[in-house]
Amino acid sequence: MFRGPALQHKNTFRDLAKCAATILATVLLGGLLGATLLRFAPGYGVDEAELDTRLSNGSIQAMRQANGPDENLLTFYAHYLGRMLHGDLGISRTLQRPVAQLVAERLPETLKSLGLGLLLGWLLGLGMAIAVTLSRTRVVDTFAGLLSGILLCVPAAVLALLFVLARAPARLVIGVIIFPKVFRYARNLLARSAALPHVLMARAKGVGESRVLLWHILPTAGPQLLALFGVSVSMALAAAIPVEVLCDLPGIGQLAWKAALGRDLYLLINLTMIVTLVTLIANSASDFVGHAFRTSAA
Amino acid sequence: MKKHCSRLLIAVLFVLGSAFAQTGGELRFCLRSEPKTFNPLLVEEDSSDTVRYLTAGVLVRLNRQTQQLEPELATAWKTSKDGATITFTLRQNVRFSDGTPFSAQDVAYTFQQLMDPNLHSPLTDQFRPSGGNVQTKILSSGKIAITFPAPIAGLDKLIDLIAIMSGKSPKKEMAVLGPYYVAENKAGAYLVLQRNPNYWKHDSSGRQLPYIDSVRLDIQQNRDLELLRLLRGEIHFVNSIDAEYFDKVMADKPSMAHDAGPSLDSEHMWFNQVAGSPLPDYKKAWFRSTNFRRAVSESINREDLARVAFRGHARPAVGMVSPANQFWFNAKLHPHPFDQASALKRLAQDGFHLQGGVLRDKSGNVVEFSIMTNSGNKYRERMATMIQQDLLGIGVKVNVVTLDFPSLIERITRTFNYEACLLGLVNTDLDPASLMNVWVSSSENHQWNPSQKTPETAWEAEIDRLMKAQASALDDRKRKEYYDRVQEIAWEQEPFIYLVTKNMLSAVSPSVRNATPVVLRPQVYWNIDRLTLHPEVASSK
């Protein structure tokens, strides 16, 4: 059925609105689930400072009362959402500072690391996958496989240390962590696309390799590669935590680690929501573009 | 003529060079975490304590090298016979870093803040062991008497910890009397402290201290990176360095490595003796048996722990007091010997017996227990693994469990769902009063069996009596008698099985002059106002 431009735009807006609503609901649910996981994990409400032998019993009791839960989780979460609407994201127990301030200071650092890491990871990963697909030789494939295998096997801590020893920017470690995963998926997706009949036909008809790649192989694997991109944002976020902790980069990954070790509820809820939001936006965007891809190809 | 001029030039350059070596520059070292507070009365952790030490003006200062008290903002002081009142004669014409004049009112204000019942910190608790209010009496413009609700043992040495705050300055706790003030704070990254232009101290030639213009504190949690930066010359020292890193420094740049000898800290393990813990009764019986604890202690090879786990930079521990604490250490005591034959004899007294190489109790239960320690501390993980191996020698199976710190704390303070725990104690103070809350049985930090309503054993009752006696005695010799006896009881009963005393290791760049690392904290920069930087200062970041 033919849909005029106005109707197509209306559908697009409706889809975007649905998507935004889903993202919002999921983010809120993510915050609640993150809080639940933390709240019921062992070690919640304890403070390392309690072991200070100079503290009196009274001070220790006061500390425990201040750190312990004073309302049930759902009530707490509802109050927290109410305060969030006024811009109050709570106070971090471990760092004794407003969470909003901490996030504002550290988010740009992580975004920088993510951006660089994703750029490097995809350049190398997709680049090598394309090289393997176009070369169509086992040697190149084996070499690329070995390189990605080596990087998958080296612990993040060792990679970070090597980068520091080489005085290379520590942020690039994220790219080196993502690259082998991107390569493995991309290589298999492109290899499958390259074996499809229409590609074989194109080659048989003498179409150049770059044209075959751009017009026949990549479009077929497009939606999956876009989905992979969305997933790689989550991978990069997950990699940011150990890299920032190991390299002392003051980003939200390091903050998340401190929040986890310190059982810092306010910090953790906010960070979980940020991570959920970023993940959802990345994946929804890639889904959206992938869907548009498929529709236009159809 | 030319020769004369060149000689003159060299001489001028030399003098200028020396002058430059004496003043100026930026000292750089690392903090392991971001300071949580700049309020000196609320300091709980190392990083905040570092900032406090560098910025605080105190009435008296404990010289970390000689361990003697020296006048600072107070030129003289006198403690009353009952130990509850201390009278200070204050230095005149002193100003805070923002220009606000210092007076007796500021001292009164600080002590009033210190004794605020709503303030809970390790510092404040040391001054009010039994609660109550402090009374401050300004006797004249330069004299003030402070009366505490009860006598406080070692009161004068505790004054070293109190940074005098301004009662009038709009900058509140940021206006300081110490050698530096906080000039810049980039959260999560670094702090820069600048010299206090109003610092009252001068050297013998009349030059205002400190010599170094500024101090940069980088937030660096990763010790590998800290070591790398030290070896590259990006920072000037590491205040407290681990044994492995120390060996690395010794290998690469031996002039940087400093070993100040045994520290005040201890590494120890203990068994869970809480009656209400969720352990099976037969295990509770083991852990409450002195023979069992002594046998375990005698089965641990402390020499190996010091040599292997700490690479030789530790020694077998005697007890809770380190030999570095020269006055309070009971020199009659020695580390428990490694003697598994004797251990088995002790166990036999309680009905334990070996069966097919496996130790069983009198009811036939296999002796097996877990030792938990905090993950991420490789020295403790190594010690636990070595103890596991040692105890196999007497047929005991040990399971090593490493947990994240909050989970571990929950087990030892709330649920008591653990069998044995291996941790350490950081001693910042020489005086036994700082360990009151460890040894008194009603205390929350009486770790093997906290918060007892009444002492559950005769020896714990005796320790309670002795600790209270030493806290109220004013004569140090009498106090030492009591405390020596506490150490003897602890040695006999082994509620804590003391393992090793680590050495105090640090690494200092040769570009830092006048640095003489010591055992007491802060080990390297205790004399911060006298440190200087050589002109061949480390390369900047």
Added chain:
Amino acid sequence: MKHARTIAIAFLAIVGVACLLPGIFSASDYAHQFRDIPNAAASHEHWLGTDDLGRDRFSRVLYGTRVSLLLAPTAALIASLLAATIGGAAGFLGGWMERLVMAGTDLFLSLPWLFLLITVRALLPLNVAPLTSVIITFALLGCLGWAAAARVVCADASSLRNSDFILLAHASGSGGWRLLWRHLLPNLMPVLYAQFWISIPVFILTEANLGILGLGVSEPMPSWGSLLRELESYSTISSNPWQFVPLLLFILVVSCFHMVVVDRELPA
């Protein structure tokens, strides 16, 4: 390439035999501490030297290989199966079901599962056997490691849903699970293989890092991950190059597996 595959198979066979029969290849027990020679260099008695507690590194590598080689692929298989089922079904069904499942997957990817792992450790007895602890750890990793792959599988299945061969199979009377199992799943294999091969080394390394929560192998049992943690300190790696041998072995084994099965990853 045929020679390379043969060498890879031979190498894997040697490693397999060596780790299944470590007593033949190594004279020392993996737990015994030769305390007079900690951090020793490679020698006739200790082919890969000793670790920081004086334990023979070669024995520990052999025993550690056994633990990791058996459990990590099993966990990777669990993760791949979950990804295939969840992602495949969502992509195949499409519509609101696909959107719901993918939103759930995104949520799954974002949650701090660290606390679940901490809670699991708290529920286990302190005296849990090291082998039980490591099995539980890998099982958990398998159950938690599917989400990223599920997304890609879902996108793949979504693309394949309207392809000619699926329409033909549907027209021929295939439906439901049969369609999914016989026609869709084989075409999802490239993504699932990628997931499987990535997961093995990732899980081995993650198991070591879970030691900080009390999960994973406990002393004195070694695993590849715990052996690789020796490399995480600047002070040790710069002076003990033989500590890299477990890492080299790890890379070789993973690469040999890759070489042996690489043909199966490429579509016919």
